[in-house]
Amino acid sequence: MDLKLTPQMEAFREEVRGFLAAHRDHYAGGVAGSRPREAALEWQRLLIEQGYAARTIPKAYGGYGAEPDILKTRIIAEEFTRAGAPRGFANQGISMLVPTLLEVGSEEQKTRWIGPTLRGEVVWCQGYSEPGAGSDLASLQTKAVEDGEDFIISGSKIWTSTAAQADMIFCLVRTEPDAAKHDGISYILFPMTTPGIEVRPLKTMTGSAEFNEVFFTDVRVPQSAVVGGRGRGWFVANATLKHERGMLGDPNATEARLHSLIELMKTERVDGERLIDNPVMCDRLMQLQARVMAMKFNGLRLLTASMTGEPAGMAGLVVKLQGCELNHQIAALAIDALGELGVLYEDGPHLRAKGSWQWNYMFDLGLIIGGGTAQIQKNIIAERGLALPREPKLASV
Amino acid sequence: MDFSITPDQRLMQESLARTLADVSGLERVRRFAGDPADKGADVYAALADFGLTGLIIPEEYGGLGLGLLGAALAAEALGAAVAPGPFLGACVLAPLALRLAGSKAQQGEWLPKIAAGQVVAGVAIAEQVAGARDGAGVTASGGKLTGKALFVTDALIADLFIVADQAGGLHLVRGDAAGLTRSAMISIDLTRPLGEVVFAATPAEPLDGGDGALAALRDAGWTLLAADTLGAAQVMIDKAVDYAKERRQFGRVIGSFQAVKHMCAEMIAELEPCRSLVWYAAYAFDDAPDEASLTAAHAKAHTSEVGRFIARTATEVHGGMGITDLLGLHFWFKRIGLNRQLLGGPERVRRLAAQIQGLTA
Numbered sequence: 001m002d003l004k005l006t007p008q009m010e011a012f013r014e015e016v017r018g019f020l021a022a023h024r025d026h027y028a029g030g031v032a033g034s035r036p037r038e039a040a041l042e043w044q045r046l047l048i049e050q051g052y053a054a055r056t057i058p059k060a061y062g063g064y065g066a067e068p069d070i071l072k073t074r075i076i077a078e079e080f081t082r083a084g085a086p087r088g089f090a091n092q093g094i095s096m097l098v099p100t101l102l103e104v105g106s107e108e109q110k111t112r113w114i115g116p117t118l119r120g121e122v123v124w125c126q127g128y129s130e131p132g133a134g135s136d137l138a139s140l141q142t143k144a145v146e147d148g149e150d151f152i153i154s155g156s157k158i159w160t161s162t163a164a165q166a167d168m169i170f171c172l173v174r175t176e177p178d179a180a181k182h183d184g185i186s187y188i189l190f191p192m193t194t195p196g197i198e199v200r201p202l203k204t205m206t207g208s209a210e211f212n213e214v215f216f217t218d219v220r221v222p223q224s225a226v227v228g229g230r231g232r233g234w235f236v237a238n239a240t241l242k243h244e245r246g247m248l249g250d251p252n253a254t255e256a257r258l259h260s261l262i263e264l265m266k267t268e269r270v271d272g273e274r275l276i277d278n279p280v281m282c283d284r285l286m287q288l289q290a291r292v293m294a295m296k297f298n299g300l301r302l303l304t305a306s307m308t309g310e311p312a313g314m315a316g317l318v319v320k321l322q323g324c325e326l327n328h329q330i331a332a333l334a335i336d337a338l339g340e341l342g343v344l345y346e347d348g349p350h351l352r353a354k355g356s357w358q359w360n361y362m363f364d365l366g367l368i369i370g371g372g373t374a375q376i377q378k379n380i381i382a383e384r385g386l387a388l389p390r391e392p393k394l395a396s397v
Numbered sequence: 398m399d400f401s402i403t404p405d406q407r408l409m410q411e412s413l414a415r416t417l418a419d420v421s422g423l424e425r426v427r428r429f430a431g432d433p434a435d436k437g438a439d440v441y442a443a444l445a446d447f448g449l450t451g452l453i454i455p456e457e458y459g460g461l462g463l464g465l466l467g468a469a470l471a472a473e474a475l476g477a478a479v480a481p482g483p484f485l486g487a488c489v490l491a492p493l494a495l496r497l498a499g500s501k502a503q504q505g506e507w508l509p510k511i512a513a514g515q516v517v518a519g520v521a522i523a524e525q526v527a528g529a530r531d532g533a534g535v536t537a538s539g540g541k542l543t544g545k546a547l548f549v550t551d552a553l554i555a556d557l558f559i560v561a562d563q564a565g566g567l568h569l570v571r572g573d574a575a576g577l578t579r580s581a582m583i584s585i586d587l588t589r590p591l592g593e594v595v596f597a598a599t600p601a602e603p604l605d606g607g608d609g610a611l612a613a614l615r616d617a618g619w620t621l622l623a624a625d626t627l628g629a630a631q632v633m634i635d636k637a638v639d640y641a642k643e644r645r646q647f648g649r650v651i652g653s654f655q656a657v658k659h660m661c662a663e664m665i666a667e668l669e670p671c672r673s674l675v676w677y678a679a680y681a682f683d684d685a686p687d688e689a690s691l692t693a694a695h696a697k698a699h700t701s702e703v704g705r706f707i708a709r710t711a712t713e714v715h716g717g718m719g720i721t722d723l724l725g726l727h728f729w730f731k732r733i734g735l736n737r738q739l740l741g742g743p744e745r746v747r748r749l750a751a752q753i754q755g756l757t758a
Contacts, residue, residue, distance in 0.1 A: 001398060001399065001401065001402070001403075001466060001676060001677075001680040001684075002398070002399045003398055003400065003680070003684075003685070004398070004580065004682075005398055008472070009398070044494075057530060071398055078665060101655060111668075120549070150579065179740075185660035200632060215398065225412045233721055245581075262756070266756070268499065276751070276756055277757060279748070282747075282751050282756070282757055283747050283748070285751070286698070286748075286750045286751055287698075287702070287747065289695065290674070290695035290696075290698060290699035290747075290748070290750075291511070291670070293674055293677075293692065293695050293700060294670035294671060294674040294695075295670055297400070297670070297673035297674055297676070297677045298669065298670040298672075298673040299675075300398075300400035300672045300673065300677075301400045301401065301672075303398070303400065304398070304399055304400040304730035305401070307398075308401075314665055314669045315669050315670075315672075315673070316671050317666075318665070318666040318670065321666050322666055322670060330523070375655070375659070377662075378655075378658070378659040378663065378666075379655065379658065379659075379662070381661040381662035381665060381666055382652075382658040382659065382661050383658075386638050387638075387642075388641060388642065388652040388653070388658050388661060389642070389650060389652055389653040389654055391654075391655060392649065392653060
């Protein structure tokens with residue numbers, strides 16, 4: 001245990017801090033959004049140029065081309081959080097497709113897609129889940145039938161976030177109907193403007209449509225758009241699902257949310273008493289703070305493991321389960337501490353934090369379910385982590 | 398930046414675990430727990446031989462000079478083995494009090510004897526940390542102590558006591574001092590005897606370190622109790638998982654049922670982050686003093702909550718066998734139960750955690 005940083009790393013931290021201070025004008029107004037606007041695209045280009053986004057992606061593919069250095073990546077994350085500056089884009093194209101292409105994509109696919117994706121010029125959506133294939137993703141039925149040089153794709157996908165804004169989709173389809181369940185799937189890329197695609201917004205309990213349903217009717221896609229080989233799609237997708245799960249339990253984001261909750265409880269008053277002075281509420285806050293700390297230090301442990309190349313083991317397997325639940329609990333306490341005010345949702349004179357606590361509480365329940373449900377996570381922890389036997393397969397139910 | 402245990406630290410922990418397996422297997426623990434006359438002298442001698450008694454004592458006084466992280470790793474191994482006899486007070490808090498608040502003369506007189514395992518020191522700080530009950534509390538006046546202290550570690554066998562008075566001052570009292578009487582307090586956990594010590598104008602020497610030393614004892618105590626629970630809870634999970642892989646019902650091992658499998662997954666998902674929290678609290682004690690009190694409080698309170706969940710869940714995974722004396726799982730259950738309450742239960746510690754960081758008055 002030695003958490004001190006070397007002088008070189010401290011200097012790097014100063015460099016990031018200096019950059020953020022000098023460029024406050026670029027991001028002060030907020031630049032995020034699922035369909036990047038011009039200001040956001042410019043910010044992203046600047047970040048790539050500085051090496052604060054797409055840091056380890058080779059220059060040839062439009063990245064910054066640095067050697068992987070987890071510590072610097074972490075310093076960047078910490079300083080951006082501290083400054084309240086938006087990080088580089090973290091959409092599904094960047095966090096899931098790009099690593100996949102780097103791992104198994106053809107040279108042509110890498111050259112064509114990685115650069116524009118990193119710069120935010122091409123927005124992707126992910127076509128994995130189907131109405132009949134959720135936790136049992138490998139049972140997916142969207143079929144791709146060979147027709148000359150092409151596939152003809154029919155079926156439907158669900159939980160497709162940003163499908164309405166996306167230019168492209170990376171999609172799992174069944175290309176080998178006679179092969180075993182996991183061996184008949186291919187990972188394929190095609191434009192969302194291809195004839196035969198219909199996108200229907202899927203409104204959730206938050207009141208907005210964070211997801212979509214996507215319907216494919218005889219969508220013609222060239223076979224050359226398959227990534228990683230025909231019938232290899234399950235393995236290609238699995239390589240990147242772990243990136244998604246890591247992203248869903250990010251302790252930096254959780255810590256930032258806890259700070260907002262503490263501020264809320266220090267400033268809001270009921271009957272003249274600060275919310276934090278209510279012993280029950282304070283006790284709940286301290287319980288959550290301990291959990292946030294534990295996950296933060298767990299993150300440092302994972303960081304060390306990845307720096308030394310040791311397997312992260314159990315400490316890594318629990319992140320999605322614990323991180324998503326913790327975010328949800330933080331939002332729950334904010335609502336409870338606010339009391340009646342906690343139920344307000346539409347803009348008005350009494351609304352706090354733009355209703356974001358309720359929104360988070362509802363949306364985060366979706367994150368507990370999405371990306372591998374809590375129950376699937378427990379199966380993974382038990383089977384891969386504790387070597388407990390799998391549930392015996394039944395012939396039919 | 399390195400958030401991990403060094404190979405040397407791991408080696409020390411594994412070597413201690415082997416020593417404990419040799420000298421203090423479950424049968425030895427049972428004998429200790431079942432016989433009040435058994436003082437565990439053989440176990441303590443072996444642990445002194447290992448160096449445990451001098452773990453945090455500077456080398457100039459015959460110790461190993463380790464930091465609190467070393468002590469926490471030892472506590473984890475002791476909790477895992479439900480090891481009987483002195484450790485928290487005798488091997489860590491008492492020498493720490495002397496190190497932080499003792500004069501050169503006091504250090505020179507006692508630290509070598511403690512390191513050599515010749516002197517067992519009891520620690521009486523419960524009232525100042527967990528609150529005073531049943532009229533307990535000690536006052537100091539004119540070099541004499543009066544009053545009573547509860548939940549004193551190793552009270553019946555101690556040769557020496559470190560005592561906190563109501564003003565937060567620390568004192569050193571010889572076990573044979575005039576007006577000192579002791580009696581046992583029998584808790585659920587028979588592996589670590591506690592007692593009540595009454596002082597009637599008992600001569601004492603002040604340890605002049607003041608409030609800072611008492612707070613440090615509290616932080617170290619919280620961290621080590623958390624580490625003990627960490628070790629004990631991990632063993633309970635290991636035993637539950639092993640049992641779930643062997644025990645068959647309905648023609649299958651019960652670990653293949655998701656109802657059982659998920660209990661196991663929930664236990665380890667809760668415990669694994671505690672490991673990082675305990676490591677950090679112990680590290681902070683020596684290397685990041687600004688964060689030490691808060692992280693110690695959270696380590697204590699949170700690991701106690703997780704420990705309780707694991708103690709009952711691991712017992713449930715064992716079915717009816719889990720609650721039998723024969724299986725002996727209850728030694729770990731009770732160890733975790735004592736760790737939770739000693740030096741303050743989670744609710745009290747969390748209230749202090751809010752005060753420590755200035756969130757509440």
